[in-house]
Amino acid sequence: MSSHLTADDLQPVAGGGLLHRRLLLKSGLMLATAAATGSVGVAPANASEDLASPSWMRMPGAPFSAYGNPSKHEARVMRAIGANKDLPGNGVSWTPLESLEGMITPSGLHFERHHNGVPEIGPAQHRLVVHGMVRQPLMFAVNDLLRYPMRSHLIFIECGGNSNAGWHEEPIQRPVGSFHGLISCSEWSGVPLAVLLDQAGIDPKATWVIAEGADAVVMNVSLPLAKLMDDAIVALYQNGERIRPENGYPMRLIIPGFEGVTNVKWLRRLQITDQPVMARNETAKYTELLPNGRARQFTFGIDAKSVITTPSPFQKMFGPNIYEIKGLAWSGRGRIAKVEVSADGGKSWAEAALQDPVLPRCFTRFRMPWSWDGSPAILKSRATDETGYVQPERDVLIKERGRNGYFHYNAIAAWSIDEDGAVSHVYA
Numbered sequence: 001m002s003s004h005l006t007a008d009d010l011q012p013v014a015g016g017g018l019l020h021r022r023l024l025l026k027s028g029l030m031l032a033t034a035a036a037t038g039s040v041g042v043a044p045a046n047a048s049e050d051l052a053s054p055s056w057m058r059m060p061g062a063p064f065s066a067y068g069n070p071s072k073h074e075a076r077v078m079r080a081i082g083a084n085k086d087l088p089g090n091g092v093s094w095t096p097l098e099s100l101e102g103m104i105t106p107s108g109l110h111f112e113r114h115h116n117g118v119p120e121i122g123p124a125q126h127r128l129v130v131h132g133m134v135r136q137p138l139m140f141a142v143n144d145l146l147r148y149p150m151r152s153h154l155i156f157i158e159c160g161g162n163s164n165a166g167w168h169e170e171p172i173q174r175p176v177g178s179f180h181g182l183i184s185c186s187e188w189s190g191v192p193l194a195v196l197l198d199q200a201g202i203d204p205k206a207t208w209v210i211a212e213g214a215d216a217v218v219m220n221v222s223l224p225l226a227k228l229m230d231d232a233i234v235a236l237y238q239n240g241e242r243i244r245p246e247n248g249y250p251m252r253l254i255i256p257g258f259e260g261v262t263n264v265k266w267l268r269r270l271q272i273t274d275q276p277v278m279a280r281n282e283t284a285k286y287t288e289l290l291p292n293g294r295a296r297q298f299t300f301g302i303d304a305k306s307v308i309t310t311p312s313p314f315q316k317m318f319g320p321n322i323y324e325i326k327g328l329a330w331s332g333r334g335r336i337a338k339v340e341v342s343a344d345g346g347k348s349w350a351e352a353a354l355q356d357p358v359l360p361r362c363f364t365r366f367r368m369p370w371s372w373d374g375s376p377a378i379l380k381s382r383a384t385d386e387t388g389y390v391q392p393e394r395d396v397l398i399k400e401r402g403r404n405g406y407f408h409y410n411a412i413a414a415w416s417i418d419e420d421g422a423v424s425h426v427y428a
């Protein structure tokens, strides 16, 4: 493939001006922009003026720091907090997806979901107990676990309640992170649970594990033993450093591909049993009445989903030009196989470029070149995973799941762009 742009390259491959994804690999995309619009994206340089020494080059820089922080000029990149006034300690904070690039969520911006605040736990006092249908109940101190062989999972965690404003009658107008940002992607490292459970000696009749956290709400959930033996870990590290207090310090359960609530933070107990405990978080919550009168329960898995992060609501397009549409896709079932983008509200679609590496149960960054001519457009993204599961349109999801849904909203999101370049959330 030639690295230089030809006129053919600028022929749209789908409605609304979507261009072929291979263009992202070509030099000259910005030059094409200039030719198409008569304007250049960068200013011409004046070497003597532009290279004049700025003040910070005329004195020594700041001293070293023992622990780094983001630039003070980026201080507006924050988690939005949704606190519950009547139930202090119960609420969420959202990852600002619209302000981040790549696939990793910085630890300080990982979303939070707490049912009763963040416990202050001294690592020397914390204990993890494995008991129930085992040959020998065991107690693990933090220092014990730190000596075990470890493994890492680079995975997303998504709250089952993420994006649930999508069930509302009217499209909510919020930045994409404050709508879809109860999801984050980190490298989690720790001890494979199978190693610890094998050591305790599981009764062959056991089928469930009840996991409990050390927060004041004593959060517990029932989990299928087979999945825990397959790839779950007791994580002690997040993005290379010890887990942040709000994400479960000193240890949490990590269950790749399972909804957020199963990843019990501040993990203190694993009870091996042969039936679920029917805790609040699997009966009163996380159970949904369907149109046929039956209820969904133990819906642990996260289905494929995607969202366009740029352009997205509260961002602005600066006139007709060539743009990179970008976003995130993920699936709890495995790898993302493809992401399609539409600029005409779903009438036609073109395949986006997926950025390497494409890992199972992990954020996948997609990119799509777009020649926007300044007329109104409706952008959508649609993810397909390696099992063949395709992210549904909103009306399809509602038909299947009814209007009593609250969890697992994974419908295609639509952003409308008006002539002025303003972006808003629409149902289309």
Ligand SMILES: Nc1nc2c(c(=O)[nH]1)N[C@H]1C(S)=C(S)[C@@H](COP(=O)(O)O)O[C@H]1N2
Binding pocket: 110, 111, 112, 113, 114, 115, 116, 157, 158, 159, 160, 212, 213, 214, 215, 219, 246, 247, 248, 259, 260, 261, 262, 263, 264, 265, 266
């Ligand atoms: N002990 C405990 N574990 C917990 C929770 C909690 O409140 N207490 N919240 C759960 C829910 S609903 C989610 S979505 C995830 C959120 O993890 P995070 O706060 O690290 O993003 O933790 C889960 N584990």
Ligand SMILES: [Mo]
Binding pocket: 113, 158, 159, 160, 161, 260, 261
């Ligand atoms: Mo959650």
